[in-house]
Amino acid sequence: MTDRIQLGTMEQPQFSPAAMALVQKIIKRYPEGRHKSALLPILHIAQAEFGGWLSPSTMDYVASILNIKPIEVYEVASFYTMYNMRPVGKCVLEVCRTGPCALRGSDDIIEYLENKLGIKEGETTADGMFTLKAVECLASCGSAPMMQVGNHYIENLSVEKMDEVLDQLKTRHNVPNPDYGSPYPVSPENNG
Amino acid sequence: MGRKLLLKDINVPGIKSFEVYRKMGGYASVEKALKTMTPDSVMEEVKKSGLRGRGGAGFPTGMKWSFLDRKSDKPRYLICNADESEPGTFKDRFLMEYLPHALIEGMIVSSFALGANTSYIYMRGEFRWIFPILEKAIEEARAAGFLGNNMLGTDYSLELYVHSGGGAYICGEETAQIESLEGKRGNPRNKPPFPAVVGLYGCPTVVNNVESIATVPHILNMGGDEYAKIGIGKSTGTKLISASGHINKPGVYEIELGLPVEEFIYSDEYCGGIWKGRKMKACVPGGSSVPILPTELMLKTAKGEPRLMSYESLSDGGFATGSMLGSGGFIVFDETACIVRNTWTYARFYHHESCGQCSPCREGTGWMEKVLHRIETGHGKMSDIDLLVDVAKKIEGNTICPLGDAAAWPVAAAVRHFREEFEYHVRYPEKVKDPKHFEKEPFVSEKKAVAA
Known part of the structure; x- marks a missing residue:
C-alpha cells in the first residue's frame, strides 16, 4: 500500500493563521510529550491546504511543526492511502471497487469514467481537472456503487447518471482553490 | 417487529441535537452512573448483560474491561474503534452520522467504568463529514456539564476527542490502531502484552467498537440482567x-x-x-x-x-x-454472481491492506490475488485451485494479527463450497472471458443437476 516519495522542490509552505490555530488546538488534545499523535490529523490539514497532496516540502514543514524527523513523516504519509504522494487534479474521484460495490456495478462505473475522461485508473486528465482512483471499501456498501469526492460520498451511482455528476463536480471544483476535503475543516473561527 | 434499542429513536426529528436526544431520555445513564454507581458496579452490569464486542470478534465486553490493569498508577485510556473498514460493514458510520449523542453518551459511561480521564474516538479518515458532527455533539455535551471537569458535581472528569485515521484497514486491529494514534504506521504489535496492560503510550487501554460502546447506556438504563433476556x-x-x-x-x-x-x-x-x-x-x-x-x-x-x-x-x-x-x-x-470474481476482489483488498510486517500475509495475499485473477480471466490451471487452498493454509495462524486469517478464510471457504465453479473457469476459458460471464447465463452445478 505504499507509494514512492515524489522528489522535487516547492517553495516552503506556510499555514494560514486560521490553519495554524487549528493545528495548535489539535496538538493540545494529546498528552504532554505525545504531540506526535497529532501527525495524521495535521497531514490531513496540510493536504487540504497545500493543493491536495503532500510534497516533500510540505512533509518537512509538518515535521518542523511537530519537532520530529522528516523520515517520521514520510514513513507515515506513505503508509496511509488517504495521503496523495503525487500531485492530483482539482477533483479527485475515488471509486470504491471492493466486493459489495463490485456486485452492484462498480466496474462499469470505473470503465465509464476511464473512457469518458480518457485516462486510466490512477491518472489525472491533461487539463488537471480530474484524478481517477479506484479505492477499497469506504463503508458505503448499502448504497453501492459509490465514490468519494473530497468530503462527500456520492452514492447509488449508475452509468446513466455519471455525465450529470461529472458536470456538477466540474462546476464546483474548477476554481482557484478547490476544496480537497479534510476531517478537520479550517474555518475563520479557528483563528485566535 | 423485533425489539429496538439503538435505533428506537432514529426517526425522531432533530435527534442529532443534544436537546432532542436529551428529551428522549438521552444521558440518563450518565446521571445514573456518576451519581448512584461506582465504576465497578457499572462494569458488573455490563458483565451481566452478556454484551459481546460488536466489531467482529464477539469477545465479551465486560470481560475485556475486567482485564484492564487497575493497579497501575499510569493513566488509563478508552479508545473507541470507529475505523469501520470491513467490507460489507457500514453500521457504525450510520450510528455516528445520525445518532452522534448515542456514541458520546456511551463513551462517557464506559470511560467512567474504566477510570479513564481522556478518551479518543479513532474514526476512519474517509468519514470526513462525520468529524464535525461528532465534534459538535461533544461541545453540546460539554456545555450541558456532561464532559469536562467535575462532571455533574462529582469528582469525575473526562475529556473526549475525535482522532482521524489515514485510510488503512489494518488500523481497525486494536494494536495497530494504538500505533496509529501514536502517530506511527499502523503495524500491529505482538501480544502479549495486551493493550489492557500496555496500550496507548504504554498505559492500560481498552479498545471497543462504536456499537458496543453505544449499547452500554441501554444496559445501564435497563440493568444487565434485563438486557441479557433479549436475544x-x-x-x-x-x-x-x-x-x-x-x-x-x-x-x-x-x-x-x-x-x-x-x-x-x-x-x-x-x-x-x-x-x-x-x-x-x-x-x-x-x-x-x-x-x-x-x-x-x-x-x-x-x-x-x-x-x-x-x-x-x-x-x-x-x-x-x-x-x-x-x-x-x-x-x-x-444467481448471476461469480464467486471466483468476488473472491478475487476480496483477495485484492487484503493484499492492498496487508501492512507488510509478516511475510506469510504480505506475500501470500499477493499470490492469492494473482492466482485468483488468473483463474477468473480464464488463464488458470486445475492445480491452481489446490494452490490457493495451500497458500491460504500457510497464511492462517502464521501472522502477528488476524488480518492473515481474515484474508485466508474467504478464499478457503469459496473453494470449499464452490469448487465446481472454479473448475468451470479452468475448463471453459472462452466462456469466462467476458467479466459478466454469469449474468447472461447463471452457473449451474452439474453435481446438483445430477442429484436432482
Missing part, C-alpha cells in the same frame, strides 16, 4: 446488521439476535428478498473476512435446523458448514 442464549441483545449486495432493500437494520436468517433476507421489514426477482446463490453473513456459505447452508444448518442470526447458530458446523456473525456485514449474492 437468544449467549447471543444477548440486539445487533446492527449492514445488509448489502443483491437484495431489494440494502441498509442498516437493528435485529434482536436469534432472528431466523430466512426471515431477515425475505421479510419486507428487512432485506425484502432478492432483487430483480432472482434466486439467492450465496451469502457472506459477517463481513468479507468470514466464510461464504451457499444458500442451502445459509438458511439451514448441516443438522437441518433453521439458521439464526446469532453468534452460535451462524458458526454452527464450524468452517466446514458454518460461518460467523462477525461484524454483521451481511452480503447477499444472486
